[in-house]
Amino acid sequence: MSESFTKGMARNIYYGGSVFFFLIFLSLTFHTTKEMPERDNRVNLSESVARGKALWEDNNCVGCHSLIGEGAYFAPELGNVYVRRGGGNIETFKGFMQGWMKAQPLNIPGRRQMPNFHLNDQQIDDLAEFLKFTAEMDVNDWPPNDEG
Amino acid sequence: MSTLKYQSQAVAKPYFVFALILFVGQILFGLIMGMQYVVGDFLAGAIPFNVARMVHTNLLIVWLLFGFMGAAYYLVPEEAETELHSPKLAIALFWIFAAAGVLTILGYLLVPYSTLAHITGNEYLPTMGREFLEQPTITKIGIVVVALGFLYNLGMTILKGRKTAINMVLLTGLVGLAVFFLFSFYNPANIALDKYFWWFVVHLWVEGVWELIMGAILAFILIKTTGVDREVIEKWLYVIIAMALITGILGTGHHFYWLATPEYWQWVGSIFSAMEPLPFFAMVLYAFNMVNRRRREHPNKAATLWALGTAVMAFLGAGVWGFLHTLAPVNFYTHGSQITAAHGHMAFYGAYAMIVMTIISYAMPKIRGFGEAMPNSAQVREMWGFWLMTIAMVFITLFLTGAGVLQVWLQRLPETGEALSFMATQEKLTIFYWLREIAGVFFLIGLICYLTSFFTKEKAQA
Numbered sequence: 001m002s003e004s005f006t007k008g009m010a011r012n013i014y015y016g017g018s019v020f021f022f023l024i025f026l027s028l029t030f031h032t033t034k035e036m037p038e039r040d041n042r043v044n045l046s047e048s049v050a051r052g053k054a055l056w057e058d059n060n061c062v063g064c065h066s067l068i069g070e071g072a073y074f075a076p077e078l079g080n081v082y083v084r085r086g087g088g089n090i091e092t093f094k095g096f097m098q099g100w101m102k103a104q105p106l107n108i109p110g111r112r113q114m115p116n117f118h119l120n121d122q123q124i125d126d127l128a129e130f131l132k133f134t135a136e137m138d139v140n141d142w143p144p145n146d147e148g
Numbered sequence: 149m150s151t152l153k154y155q156s157q158a159v160a161k162p163y164f165v166f167a168l169i170l171f172v173g174q175i176l177f178g179l180i181m182g183m184q185y186v187v188g189d190f191l192a193g194a195i196p197f198n199v200a201r202m203v204h205t206n207l208l209i210v211w212l213l214f215g216f217m218g219a220a221y222y223l224v225p226e227e228a229e230t231e232l233h234s235p236k237l238a239i240a241l242f243w244i245f246a247a248a249g250v251l252t253i254l255g256y257l258l259v260p261y262s263t264l265a266h267i268t269g270n271e272y273l274p275t276m277g278r279e280f281l282e283q284p285t286i287t288k289i290g291i292v293v294v295a296l297g298f299l300y301n302l303g304m305t306i307l308k309g310r311k312t313a314i315n316m317v318l319l320t321g322l323v324g325l326a327v328f329f330l331f332s333f334y335n336p337a338n339i340a341l342d343k344y345f346w347w348f349v350v351h352l353w354v355e356g357v358w359e360l361i362m363g364a365i366l367a368f369i370l371i372k373t374t375g376v377d378r379e380v381i382e383k384w385l386y387v388i389i390a391m392a393l394i395t396g397i398l399g400t401g402h403h404f405y406w407l408a409t410p411e412y413w414q415w416v417g418s419i420f421s422a423m424e425p426l427p428f429f430a431m432v433l434y435a436f437n438m439v440n441r442r443r444r445e446h447p448n449k450a451a452t453l454w455a456l457g458t459a460v461m462a463f464l465g466a467g468v469w470g471f472l473h474t475l476a477p478v479n480f481y482t483h484g485s486q487i488t489a490a491h492g493h494m495a496f497y498g499a500y501a502m503i504v505m506t507i508i509s510y511a512m513p514k515i516r517g518f519g520e521a522m523p524n525s526a527q528v529r530e531m532w533g534f535w536l537m538t539i540a541m542v543f544i545t546l547f548l549t550g551a552g553v554l555q556v557w558l559q560r561l562p563e564t565g566e567a568l569s570f571m572a573t574q575e576k577l578t579i580f581y582w583l584r585e586i587a588g589v590f591f592l593i594g595l596i597c598y599l600t601s602f603f604t605k606e607k608a609q610a
Contacts, residue, residue: 007379010386018393025397032409040340040408050337057277058270060261063198068406069484070343071279074197076570077484112188115196134339142406144481145564
């Protein structure tokens with residue numbers, strides 16, 4: 001690097017640049033949180049959805065599955081599973097979930113195995129409500145198709 | 149006695165030793181998971197995949213934190229030209245952090261996760277069950293307490309001593325690490341907000357403040373091993389971290405493409421994160437430049453190798469592999485696929501695992517009383533470890549990339565109805581997963597080889 005470009009100048013770019021871009025980041029974050037109510041489906045955030053989210057966390061579902069692309073990549077994406085397995089109908093989806101959760105582990109030799117989390121009917125319904133909620137968020141049309 | 153300038157630098161030793169022990173655990177659990185990718189029910193009853201993954205990623209984070217702390221305890225006194233404010237506090241915090249870490253990992257392994265959540269009172273302040281932030285809330289509070297004590301100790305040391313650019317940058321990075329961790333306590337019922345601010349921990353750590361820590365450690369090592377003028381090295385350090393933060397802060401936007409957020413993030417995230425490879429490229433130029441302009445032949449060849457290696461691998465893993473899937477139109481298809489896993493592996497190894505091994509390589513011979521370097525035979529084993537682990541990681545990344553490309557091709561690109569399901573796609577990827585697992589075994593062999601370099605027949609000077 002050229003001698004006329006001094007350490008002091010580099011330091012000023014570091015401090016000035018980071019503070020400047022951090023402030024822009026904070027402003028965009030502020031704007032985003034103002035916009036999110038239009039997109040994140042919060043009008044439908046019921047008690048049941050909140051309980052479902054707690055169950056999702058307490059059983060570490062994200063340790064195998066992804067949710068809107070984030071999480072582990074060992075098991076299917078669940079952000080849109082309400083569409084894939086429930087066809088967008090909550091009764092169909094709850095029926096599917098009740099059967100699926102209780103059938104675990106499938107014990108098919110060599111197949112990846114989902115544990116049984118011993119959830120009761122109400123809890124499974126709550127989880128279904130949570131997954132319906134995530135499927136109805138406006139996430140800029142991700143994923144590309146129903147397979148997730 | 150050790151061959152240290154300041155005796156209190158020796159508190160780094162337990163941190164480094166424990167970091168490497170956890171590293172071994174991380175790799176073993178990685179191999180278990182790799183096996184479960186191909187033989188789905190392998191150990192499924194005893195160690196379900198989610199548990200193995202939690203142990204694998206949490207051990208990584210914790211061993212890197214131990215490594216960063218050890219690095220700070222080692223280099224801050226030397227830079228400040230004074231003894232550490234309180235070596236006793238450093239040792240006490242070591243035991244608290246180690247105990248909390250071990251108990252947390254045992255909790256993951258011994259009881260179902262929901263039981264762990266229940267007995268640690270997660271319902272009162274729910275923070276668990278989110279990727280990388282799986283630790284019980286009480287552990288998270290413990291991490292904050294340890295971080296505060298650690299920053300107090302370093303801050304007092306720097307206050308009474310010389311304030312070099314390296315020390316200030318390192319301290320800024322560590323304060324940032326602690327501050328952004330506080331977002332892990334924010335967990336609203338609204339999943340979109342939860343995810344948005346979750347990235348304030350995850351992204352602003354690894355693509356923000358951790359880069360300051362990496363830059364400071366690398367600068368310290370380059371000054372020591374090359375003898376190049378501090379003014380030059382510190383100027384480069386500022387340029388690199390300026391680029392890292394200018395691109396990386398708004399680069400956070402590449403996580404906000406599909407998150408109930410406005411579309412402008414697709415532009416902001418794409419443009420700024422496309423520039424994120426620049427600081428890593430500059431780091432490669434800088435490391436090689438400084439080593440070429442060296443004014444002395446440092447006897448610790450291994451440390452220099454690690455320093456060059458971390459720059460190159462961070463550029464490849466974080467820079468190139470990050471760029472591969474960072475543009476919004478590409479990320480639409482690759483988001484949450486094996487491409488992400490490929491990038492994650494090489495980026496963490498290249499930037500963070502390797503920088504910790506760089507400082508360990510430089511500091512341990514001095515702490516242990518061997519002088520500036522380990523005997524030649526030990527260095528040869530260390531360098532074998534370097535090459536085996538690094539090449540194995542290149543292959544792990546290539547195989548996961550192959551798996552990811554095929555996954556996108558089969559599962560993401562076709563329309564609904566024509567696309568293969570997730571599970572059907574996974575079966576087609578088996579060959580890649582087997583090859584990845586084999587590469588993983590080579591990584592473990594490299595790690596063992598590396599660890600043997602710490603055991604040598606030759607005696608320390610003391």
